[in-house]
Amino acid sequence: MRGRVSAWVAGFALLAAADAGAGTVYLAKGSAWRYLPGTGEASSPDPAAWRDCDFDVSTWAEGPAPFGYGEPALGTDLSALDPPMRRNYTTVFLRTEFSISDPARLAALWADASYDDGFLLWINGVEVLRLNVGGEPGTYVAPTAVASTNREALPAQRLLLPDPAAYLVPGANIVAVQALNQSLSNTDFFFDLALDDPDGPDLAPPRxxxxxxxxxxxxxxxxxxxxxxxxxxxxxxxxxxxxxxxxxxxxxxxxxxxxxxxxxxxxxxxxxxxxxxxxxxxxxxxxxxxxxxxxxxxxxDPSAPPDDIVLNEFMASNGVTLQDEDGDSPDWIELWNRGTAPIDLGGWSLTDDPLQPGKWSFPARTLAPQEFLVVFASGKDRRSGANLHASFKLNRSGEYLGLYNGELPPRAVHEFAPMFPEQRDDYSYGLDAGSRPCYFLAATPGRSNAESATASGFVEDPVPS
CATH class of the missing domain: 2.60.40.1220 (Immunoglobulin-like)
Known part of the structure; x- marks a missing residue:
């Protein structure tokens, strides 16, 4: 989407995207945010209350930036929500926070924004930025509003925010954003934001x-x-x-x-x-x-029932069965929550080494009852975006594969031990309806294994005499 930035940048220094330098990053790109789709007001009866420091957003969903759809490398894909953003709403409300020990010592506060198409930014309830959104500073913007023009998310823009000492406080500072698309039918949307001080002292407490x-x-x-x-x-x-x-x-x-x-x-x-x-x-x-x-x-609760989640199916030699977002065909592992309660996978892990149970850890991700989840065993180590990618690949000759829970020390919830057998190209392996390990003649990633015929093994390849 091509276009221009809103004319309302008075009081801000607007520069092309640049490296933040060796200073202090207070809010990094890709950070976790609470978010609420703009199908209605974020707060009622006061539509501005959601920006207040003491407003409770614990019921909002949480996910990593960038937020959007129709763009690559998203942290939270809004097209995967119910309902999806496109054709249903033009606004997303976002909240996060950062800490600063002594605002009086801050040299400057810069915003590094990647956005398609517009947004408003408040810090501790004070509007500090309005880009590609109509209206004077401080005026109300409805959840049904749209950005002023179409624009592309890149290049990012760096903006010097004026007089940060007027709104920053020692300790936690609340960041609120209303991000807007230019129309309901737009084919893409994107938002990510960083806040930094490239030249000042380190005022960010460890977190x-x-x-x-x-x-x-x-x-x-x-x-x-x-x-x-x-x-x-x-x-x-x-x-x-x-x-x-x-x-x-x-x-x-x-x-x-x-x-x-x-x-x-x-x-x-x-x-x-x-x-x-x-x-x-x-x-x-x-x-x-x-x-x-x-x-x-x-x-x-020592008597709590065990989580009923299994390594339901995997493919250790994926040729043409399933592609990832890069167009590659890496190995993959399917989890299935067989139980009746949702399971938060945050802190759980997958591994191909029983001596390293925490080899690859899941991000915060809830697996609903009877839901399947495919993780690519690609070695790409991605914990956000449309697909999850473990940090290791599978060995088609056979090896250990385990799923560990989020307790400490971690406990193996399901494993193929001491190792799964040799695998063949584009045949998957997993559990049949009776929870017995077997090969599947047709892989079913993301679906029930009952749809596929099974085999107990393969005939050895002939050896020429």
Whole structure:
């Protein structure tokens, strides 16, 4: 979509896309956002309330940027939603946050925006940017509104945001975006955003990149927590993690982690886990930024029923059966949730090595009851976009293949051990209706294996005498 940027850029320096340099990135491209399709107002009766810092967006869906459809390399494909964006709505509401230790020391705040077609940006409820969207600053924009013109997402634009000290606060800062397409029928849409200070000091506190077990889940055992930070940290001790109010006993890890905290298993029930208010965790900046801490809850239930999810089918020598988004035909693995409850795969992992159960970890992804999920075993290591790609490939001669849950230590939920047998081109292998391993004469990725005839093995290839 060709076009121009909205004329309303007064007060902003508009430059061609450029490298953010060696400064500090406060919000990176590809970050996770809460999002809400614009089929109606984001908040009611006050349509502006969703931009407020204390507005609860926990019920909104969560996914990685870029958001869009009809474009390559999307983090969240809006054409896969029900209903899809095209022909149903022109607006998407987005929320995320970033932290800054001392806004008074910020040299400048830049926005690096890739968008097709327009958007409004608020930080802590203050409108700071309106691009390719009509109306004066501060005026209401309905969810049925459209961008002023068609434009392409690339090249990205870098804009110097004015007077950030007027709206930034120490600690968490809330970013709200209303992204708009130019029409309901447009064939594509795209949005991604970064915020950075290319020349100023590092004011970004270390943050948690991953936690295992994931907050909010039910586990059957709980004697360890694993945490990875966004950057190397210092001053971390076992007692910095409180489990049910009791300091952890052991700690292993270095740099950015992962750090593994060990402790005696608490009594079953809801377990409050928190970083001690007295922790000394900090980064390595010239003036160190302190970790902001936080708290979460896990439920410990040793009698919880096991998750009924299996490695239902895989293909270790894919010739022409299934292509990925790059037009390649890599190996693939199909999961099937056979149970009656949805399963959050965040923190679960696939591996071809029993000594590395966490070899490739799933992103946050819920698998509904009776739902299938295909993961390409391509070695491309992609955790976002229309398709998931593991970091390893399968060996057609046979090897171990396992699915591990998100507990710590991880437990094998289903595995082909010690190894699956030799495979043939474009024949899949998996479980028949009786959960017996077999070959399938016609692969059924994403569908029930009952649709295909089976075989127990192959005749050996003839050897010339």
């Amino acid at each position: 948690i990149e991953s936690l295992v077990p994931r907050p909010g889940i039910t586990v059957r055992s709980l004697t360890q927590v694993r945490a990875a930070f966004s950057e190397p940290v210092a001053g971390i001790d076992a007692a910095d993690l409180l489990v049910g109010g009791v300091p952890a006993a052991t700690l292993a890890g270095a740099g950015a982690g992962p750090y593994v905290f060990g402790f005696a298993e608490p009594a079953p029930g809801d377990i409050a886990i928190a970083w001690s208010p007295a922790h000394g965790i900090r980064d390595g900046a010239e003036i160190p930024n302190a970790f902001e801490g936080g708290a979460w809850v896990l439920r410990l």
